Amino acid sequence: MSGIRNTPDFEATVKGGLNFYFKDDNNEITVNCKMRGKESIYYNNRVVSNKYSFKKQSSHQFNEGGNLYEVEVKLDKLFASDIACTLIKNGAHLKTLNYDVKKAWDEELEKLEKKPTKTSLISLLGWTCGGFTIGFVISYLYRTGIL
Secondary structure (H helix, E strand, O other): OOOOOOOOOEEEEOOOEEEEEEEEOOEEEEEEEOOOOEEEEEEOOEEEEEEEOOOOEEEEEEEEOOEEEEEEEEEOOOOOOEEEEEEEEOOEEEEEEEEEHHHHHHHHHHHHHHOOOHHHHHHHHHHHHHHHHHHHHHHHHHHOOOO
């Protein structure tokens, strides 16, 4: 999956949203946050919590394997600062992952500025050929008196 900024701890894509990845012993916990406000928590690839949240802070609780887990998602300003995701197990803090939205977007824009992509060059060629063709047809129709 291509993304804006990917590490072993998180992955960001336009379609898939932002995923935070946690490990607890042999268990994988994934927190998925979408731009539409939907948050989903997965425990070993099985959904254990879903909710929509448009607040700056939300939390999810679930029980698995005799343990009480809590996931907290906090953000300051979307497109301006960090999104922090914290995993708590039986009241004890396990790990907090931070995703710097502004830094991620700046890095992506820097990549785009450094080199034109193959797609953009093909698009430029297509628009150039299309413009030439339309200009030629209009010129021909004008010279023949049809226009």
